[in-house]
Amino acid sequence: MSQVSLPGTDPTGPLNDESYIQLLAPDGTRTASEEFDPWLEDIDGDRLAALYQDMVVVRRLDQEATALQRQGELALWPPLLGQEAAQIGSGRALRRDDFVFSSYRENGVAYCRGVDLTDMIRVWRGNRPSGWDPYEINMATPQVIIGAQTLHATGYAMAAKFDGDDVVAVAYFGDGATSQGDVNEAMVFAASFQAPVIFFCQNNQWAISEPVGLQAQGKLSDRAPGFGIPSYRVDGNDVLACLAVTRKALDHARTGGGPSFIEAVTYRMGPHTTADDPTRYRDANELEDWKRRDPIDRLAALLSAEGLLDEALRQRVRKAADEAAAEMRAGCINMAEPADLELFDNVYTAPHPVLARQRQHYERYLESFEAAEGGH
Structure with missing residues (x-):
């Protein structure tokens, strides 16, 4: 395991001298880890290629949805550009009977859960008040109220424990949500009842136009131990680290260890939503710095180094991405109006x-x- 320092958005903020769990460096170098490699023993070449395809397809869907919004087909869209590794790595760690409670940005996790691509955009077209049946894919519909889903996840996890079930609830939220009372109250209950829940925070550096350094004078992952919850701080642009850490936290929850908190340090490369203009508050140089840590590029570099990223794989991935985007667009344009x-x-x-x-x-x-x- 490599401990690396990444620059924060604020030179005086808390992100400059911090360490992260990292298994895959930005240049594609794979680092051995005695603690986390056992959680990746099944990740062979085919599974690496599958993770790469997942991230490429999810980014293509995100770009398609953004285009649909710009063309007037969707009212709004919350882009996930740059956060693919955090969502795919954690999403692919889950069992089918685990239950996800997300915010509005976890479309990559929804893809992993098997959501129909038309259902993914129904609410953003204003066609339905909700996108999908939560029990079909074991994922609640996106929560727009910041942080409220952490309460739902904790309640679900408490019920699972009382029922003697070994399923785990996972709550996804952003760095801004950690300032909400709901999130802190959820952690109080989760710790008190040792609920099998994972609090997965995607620290993408910006809560709309507010940098994380303004609201947090220390690591977000340091807050959880104050509630009695173990935490991890992981490179959120490293799909292998996100996968391994989430698997370890899931096992901790299933075996009676209670909740965990994961801070995935990543970056929102696009706007908060398509109604936002990040150029008004964000330095363009900061975006360029984070582009060099692109989650897809680093896994592509590993695949290339191992001789796996040949033209056949590139074409297969490109075809899958184009087909998914075409399916989403057709579903949007041909969506029947509600009565x-x-x-x-x-x-x-x-x-x-x-x-x-x-x-x-x-x-x-x-x-x-x-x-x-x-x-x-």
Whole structure:
């Protein structure tokens, strides 16, 4: 395992003299680790290629969705550009029966869980209030309220423990969410009940326009031990380190060890959402520095060094990415519009008199247009 220092966004901030768990350097050099290599024993050449394909496909989907938003087909999109290794590495570590609670940016994790690509963009097109059935892929629909999903994950994990199940709940959130009360309260409960939950923080350096150095005067991973939760700080642009650390945390949770906190230090290379303009608050030189740590490029360098990144693999990966993007675009353009009264479906699990009255009022309102048209 290599301990490396990466520059922070703020020269006076807490990120300049810190160490990270790193197994794959930016130049593609693989570093041996006595602690984490055992968690990667099954990662042969084929699986390395699969991780590479995952990251390329997810980046291509992200680019396609951004293009769809710019073309007026989506109302908004939260890009994940630069965070592919954190999401793919952790997402591929999970079992199918583990349950994910994410924010709005974890589309790479959703891809790993098997979400339908059209479902991935329904809510961003304004077509549905939710994207998919959580129980089909064991992943809750994205949470827009910052940090609230950590409470949901902790509650799910507590229930799993009470039921004697060995599934693990994983909550994904950003560095900005660590300042929210919900996240801290979730960690209090998780530690108190030794719940099998992983708090996976993608520290992408920016909470919208606020740098992490402004809200954190120390490592984010140092906060968790104060609650009695072990933590890891990992290079979030290293897919192998993210995979190994997540596997170790999962095993810790399954065997009764309780919660863990993972800080994946990565970088949001694009805007916070497509409504944001990062050039207004971010130095272009900072972006160039992080581009040299691109998660896809470093795995490509490893594959090349091992003679695995031949033209056949490149073509296969390119084809998979193009096909996925075409599927997403077709699903978006051909998405059926919801019926008028579907707005009231699935708001509550049981009939609700206030909602029923609102539905009746809206139904009469719609009928008034039909009556007016009939009068003509």
